[in-house]
Amino acid sequence: MSATSDEEPTRKKRLQRFKARPGYTIAAFQFALDPNAQTERRLWSHTGAARAAYNWAVSYVLAAWWQRKAEESYGMAEPDLTPWRSWSLPSLRKTFNQIKRTDPRFAGWWEENSKEAYNTGFANAAAAFDNYAKSKNGTRKGPKMGIPKRKRKATATPACRFTTGTIRLETDRKHVVLPVIGRVKTHESTRKLEQHLTNGTARILSATVKHLRGRWFVSFQVEIRRGERKASQPDTAVGVDLGVKHLAVMADSTGEIRYEPNPKHLDAALRLLRKAARRLARRQGPTVYDPATGRKAKRTPSAGWLEAKQQLARLHHRVANLRADGIHQLTRRLTREYGHVVVEDLNVAGMLKNPKIARRIADAGFGEIRRQLVYKAGWAGGTVHIADRWYPSSKTCSTCGAAKAKLPLHVRVLCCDNCGLIMDRDENAARNLAALAAAGMTGTAVGGDRSAQSAEGPWNRPEDSPPPPSRETGPGGRAGGAIPAQCGKEAGHRRQATEALTLW
Numbered sequence: 001m002s003a004t005s006d007e008e009p010t011r012k013k014r015l016q017r018f019k020a021r022p023g024y025t026i027a028a029f030q031f032a033l034d035p036n037a038q039t040e041r042r043l044w045s046h047t048g049a050a051r052a053a054y055n056w057a058v059s060y061v062l063a064a065w066w067q068r069k070a071e072e073s074y075g076m077a078e079p080d081l082t083p084w085r086s087w088s089l090p091s092l093r094k095t096f097n098q099i100k101r102t103d104p105r106f107a108g109w110w111e112e113n114s115k116e117a118y119n120t121g122f123a124n125a126a127a128a129f130d131n132y133a134k135s136k137n138g139t140r141k142g143p144k145m146g147i148p149k150r151k152r153k154a155t156a157t158p159a160c161r162f163t164t165g166t167i168r169l170e171t172d173r174k175h176v177v178l179p180v181i182g183r184v185k186t187h188e189s190t191r192k193l194e195q196h197l198t199n200g201t202a203r204i205l206s207a208t209v210k211h212l213r214g215r216w217f218v219s220f221q222v223e224i225r226r227g228e229r230k231a232s233q234p235d236t237a238v239g240v241d242l243g244v245k246h247l248a249v250m251a252d253s254t255g256e257i258r259y260e261p262n263p264k265h266l267d268a269a270l271r272l273l274r275k276a277a278r279r280l281a282r283r284q285g286p287t288v289y290d291p292a293t294g295r296k297a298k299r300t301p302s303a304g305w306l307e308a309k310q311q312l313a314r315l316h317h318r319v320a321n322l323r324a325d326g327i328h329q330l331t332r333r334l335t336r337e338y339g340h341v342v343v344e345d346l347n348v349a350g351m352l353k354n355p356k357i358a359r360r361i362a363d364a365g366f367g368e369i370r371r372q373l374v375y376k377a378g379w380a381g382g383t384v385h386i387a388d389r390w391y392p393s394s395k396t397c398s399t400c401g402a403a404k405a406k407l408p409l410h411v412r413v414l415c416c417d418n419c420g421l422i423m424d425r426d427e428n429a430a431r432n433l434a435a436l437a438a439a440g441m442t443g444t445a446v447g448g449d450r451s452a453q454s455a456e457g458p459w460n461r462p463e464d465s466p467p468p469p470s471r472e473t474g475p476g477g478r479a480g481g482a483i484p485a486q487c488g489k490e491a492g493h494r495r496q497a498t499e500a501l502t503l504w
């Protein structure tokens with residue numbers, strides 16, 4: 001089966017991504033909503049319309065695919081096959097406008113919602129088919145994408161995006177206005193965004209409403225002008241080693257070491273989450289199994305089940321908020337203090353396949369930390385350096401450069417047989433990452449641009465400067481505590497040739 005239509009390969013003009021004006025950047029502001037009963041019905045109607053439009057677009061395009069496949073099995077010639085149907089956004093929108101008044105699936109209610117609700121579904125469907133086609137042709141990075149499927153009401157996240165119409169924040173900083181939906185009360189003050197709009201330093205590009213964990217949210221995508229910022233130590237590099245025991249171990253080029261504790265929010269709430277999940281399972285839910293047929297049947301859930309579901313959602317919402325707040329504070333401190341931040345290119349997806357540490361890895365949010373560091377460094381005028389995924393930061397001695405062949409995860413202290421260094425493995429890794437920036441051996445991401453390479457910079461040490469002071473730490477003053485039993489010659493050493501590294 002081919003994944004292209006007659007129109008897609010021949011279309012030369014591609015839609016370009018929006019670029020902010022010089023001196024401006026793209027940012028998002030999210031606010032929780034407290035809609036009344038009537039407004040909430042409109043929100044559900046718009047998000048449901050977006051899902052219905054997406055399902056219609058997927059079925060409309062796939063119908064031609066399956067028909068062509070059936071006709072090919074009959075031995076029909078290529079000119080006689082059913083023509084391909086374009087999945088571009090303009091094509092889907094044009095076809096929908098032709099059938100919406102006569103199709104019984106939409107004729108009775110399509111006028112109740114804004115056109116942006118249907119455009120949301122068409123845009124998502126077009127992106128899904130584009131991703132599948134690029135993945136099948138080998139031009140898309142990441143895991144392989146399958147054929148787009150219809151969204152189920154029970155599992156899909158209700159969302160709708162508005163790009164035109166009346167989108168504004170009220171001057172009382174307690175309400176927002178959305179097309180057709182109207183005036184909606186916010187759960188929190190909109191001061192952070194409203195003052196920028198009043199001063200003329202920002203303009204709203206779009207608004208997206210979404211229902212998550214039992215609460216409605218609105219996210220405004222804005223083009224905002226930010227004042228020039230500079231890190232307090234612009235010429236200092238810091239290596240950040242992410243982990244589970246400590247969320248982050250930070251070592252800068254001046255020799256300062258700091259440990260960021262891992263709050264483990266999910267583990268702290270696990271007992272309450274299990275209790276709430278068991279309470280939900282005992283209530284009368286919307287699905288029941290028929291023992292005679294072995295099939296699932298639908299029924300009206302009880303009020304107790306709805307209440308228990310809301311309590312469980314609140315617990316998950318609290319854990320997610322605590323995690324997000326901690327990550328935002330950590331990344332903000334790093335980008336405002338240091339001009340150069342070095343992190344590793346971790347294989348988070350591979351780590352999550354280890355059942356022993358998967359839950360704690362997911363709770364730490366390694367990928368989110370790196371994402372926030374990249375864009376916040378761009379705001380602060382800094383640089384994020386990405387170390388190669390195969391760089392042995394933990395196994396390499398930060399003093400002499402000797403690297404162990406193996407260093408199991410349960411061995412928490414690095415013992416160098418070459419120079420006698422005894423140091424916590426996470427601190428050693430952070431020191432190596434900080435030194436890596438000065439050596440210019442890392443891929444660089446500046447404000448989200450990962451393609452640039454860092455060869456030299458003001459943080460580099462001149463060739464004629466004296467070597468840095470020794471970082472050897474005695475048995476009484478090292479970070480790892482007493483020497484563990486594994487600190488023998490459990491693995492051999494090899495000299496690490498840093499100039500031979502393959503960079504990402």
